[in-house]
Amino acid sequence: MTKEYYLSQLGILSGRITFHSEQLYRLRREKDAVSSRWGEASGTVAFDAPYARLLEKIEALEETLDSELETRSRLQRQMEETIAGLPDEKMRLVLLYRYLEGKTFFEIGNLLYMDKSSAVRIHTKAMGLLVLPEDPLNIAA
Numbered sequence: 001m002t003k004e005y006y007l008s009q010l011g012i013l014s015g016r017i018t019f020h021s022e023q024l025y026r027l028r029r030e031k032d033a034v035s036s037r038w039g040e041a042s043g044t045v046a047f048d049a050p051y052a053r054l055l056e057k058i059e060a061l062e063e064t065l066d067s068e069l070e071t072r073s074r075l076q077r078q079m080e081e082t083i084a085g086l087p088d089e090k091m092r093l094v095l096l097y098r099y100l101e102g103k104t105f106f107e108i109g110n111l112l113y114m115d116k117s118s119a120v121r122i123h124t125k126a127m128g129l130l131v132l133p134e135d136p137l138n139i140a141a
Contacts, residue, residue, distance in 0.1 A: 001138060003130050007099040009139045010079060013072045014102075020068065024061045031058060075137045076100065082133055091126035094119055 031054050083095045093112060097103040103111070109119040 001132070001136055003127055003132060006132055006136050007079065007095065009137070010072065010075055010099055011102055013068060013075065013139050017065065017068050017072060020061060020065045024058065024065060027054065027058050027061065030054060071137070071139060075139070078133055078137055082130065082136075085131060086126055086129055088126075090122055091129070094122045095126050095130070098123060 031051075034051055034054065079100065080096070083092050083099075086092045086095070090112060094108055097108045097111060098105070105116045105119040105123070108123075109116045112119065114122075
């Protein structure tokens with residue numbers, strides 16, 4: 001695993017979590033609409049096949065989301081510990097801003113009172129010195 005891939009995993013995983021959260025929101029709204037429509041007509045919520053499948057989808061997506069949130073938390077802790085091993089505070093800040101907060105080099109430069117090219121230069125140097133953990137988390141695994 002490359003250093004770049006290792007550090008980019010948090011952004012990838014956060015994107016998945018956002019996507020799954022939006023899906024879950026839509027499914028819950030659909031479930032509420034169906035249950036209110038059917039509940040009003042019959043006095044009880046109908047548990048026919050489409051409604052039961054909808055509930056199963058929601059449950060499966062909730063489990064997936066819980067797992068992804070736990071993985072993101074573990075990955076973030078591991079990345080913070082890895083980045084903390086760098087010898088210079090600016091290097092640590094550049095990597096933290098870039099990979100944990102998803103900032104652009106322009107934004108990083110503004111936050112650290114430097115130009116974009118300085119942020120890129122510090123990033124390159126930091127990546128050269130970064131040592132991956134012995135057993136890095138891999139979200140693809």
